[in-house]
Amino acid sequence: RDIVLLWPPPAKYGGRHTVTLIPGDGIGPELLNHVRELFRFSCVPVDFEVVNVCSSTEDDINNAITAIRRNGVALKGNIETLHTLPASHKSRNNLLRTSLDLYANVMHCKSLPGVQTRHNNIDIMIIRENTEGEYSSLEHESVTGVVECLKIITRTNSLRIAEYAFKLAREKGRKRVTAVHKANIMKLGDGLFLQCCREVAAGYPDIAFDAMIVDNTTMQLVSKPQQFDVMVMPNLYGNVVSNVCAGLVGGPGLVPGANYGHDYAVFETATRNTGKSIADRNIANPTAMLLASCMMLDHLKLYDYATMIRNAVLTTMNETRVRLNSPRRCSPHTFHN
């Protein structure tokens, strides 16, 4: 199935879409409440099917996965993973991503006008492989005191993510794709990833392709982030690079993220923070979640609503001249329709 960017429109009943909503923990519930309020105020034809996931049994997450399979689209907050629990208790977020095969995590980091940051004119698209790599959760203790953790890289998934990256670059009119790797040390694993990227790049002669080692990449990102255009990488490096870029454009409260698979799409904040320390205090920044909901509306082909809400959010940010490190009251938003 040669698809990637052409999904069939999700199920529509009576002209309204149904979207699964997973509140998660920490600041998730309050941010998603804001989204619901805003959608109701703007008369967006989307109904939310709320599925709560509390982190103890597997049933909850299986219900959530079934709901997403049914509706095709979801909006979620981050589900907390208590790392003091034994290894048999897998991360719920990871389980969701792998069960639904949401293989591409896409994040668009753009400098926003009105947000003071150290670097300006940043416009980077980060495409991160979302299912394998270091997040395979395959660990064992072969001898007491010696733990092995497996990082899996497969040809199929590497080709898939590289294909996705180049197709997206072409669709958005981007000029260059950079693969981030550590193939000088992990010769077989990252070497395979790099080779797959090169193979795919050969089929897109209009887009320049280069590769950069991950430690050099982070150094370049903090000194000259304007040099990057589109970046594609395996799972863990994606985690690092996306967090660095989110920090560069103004923090975790500003950047939306999307996880795409062949059949399903799940939208959330890019840096996936649970934010327990700021939960329920009305100070979390809703911008990331609101922009993620706009990405979701674009996916559902409700472009007008998406543009309207996006403009309202960005205008509000610009006009009130938000200083990022000051607490900001979530609820009052004025909108110009």
Added chain:
Amino acid sequence: TALISSSPRRRVESWFRPRRGMQTVTLIPGDGIGPEISTAVMKIFEAAKAPIQWEEKNVTAIKGPGGKWIIPPEAKESMDKNKIGLKGPLKTPIAAGHPSMNLLLRKTFDLYANVRPCMSIEGYKTPYTDVDLVTIRENTEGEYSGIEHTIVDGVVQSIKLITEDASRKIAEYAFEYAKNNQRASVTAVHKANIMRMSDGLFLRKCRQVAENYRDIKFTEMYLDTVCLNMVQDPTQFDVLVMPNLYGDILSDLCAGLIGGLGVTPSGNIGANNVAIFESVHGTAPDIAGLDLANPTALLLSAVMMLRHMGMHDYSKKIETACFNTIRDKKVLTGDLGGKSKCSEFTAEICQRVRDMD
């Protein structure tokens, strides 16, 4: 409080014994710009009248008995005797057949801890000011074990190895370093939400060691949170301790915050009290021999070495001279934004050092 581990309490190696009298240090000039920056450092030390005697050794890889690649025996003997080394950049020729020189040195002396103090240099402006943190990275295992297999065609597995011993050693070193350098807190960086067993083991060991250092604050933070906060506000971090891969990425990230590898010092601590301090930049073959190189990285590593040996007065003197020179911006090498030669930069620092006496 009783220790949780069942093994008997190990004596923590005393890395930071102050030394008196003339000390001999093995100097490995390296390739490319290595020799000129080593000469610069030697000149500055002479001007400061530091009690250091240099023993220059070469470390090109040779084939030892049994066909294994080793460093020359005289170099190894010298290091074992002196215990302290200063190294310039080494090149690894492609298709030489032997592994990288840095890897060889690491294996030979079991250099398990890589320490990089990152402090903003007044006078070398970057978008980040007031950075003052130290990254301590486990250097022997983790993701860089080099154990990889092709399971079936198209599926590759890399093994990340975390052992109790190595985690304990690096945690102990981190806390000792914090204690000896008056640092207030140590943060363990991990991804235990995903890699429950491996990073979980690392964290457990850090927690256990933290029990013995009650006056130093111990916190744990996810790798992605550290990255996010580091680029927004690096002043919140003090000492960071972490496994190999995260350390590699974070130490280079922090180097980028203060201005790059040309101004970042680095030290490697090994078993048996061996310590090798090095500059982490490349050999820069395009400017080698042209007297254009910037010796700051190697100089600051040498200052780190003096501190390690307990010679705090000399280290302060040389470091202050170096920072003042950069701050005044009158004599700067090309990469720092000036037009002077390496020898002029060195002479300026020597003059300041002499003026301080």
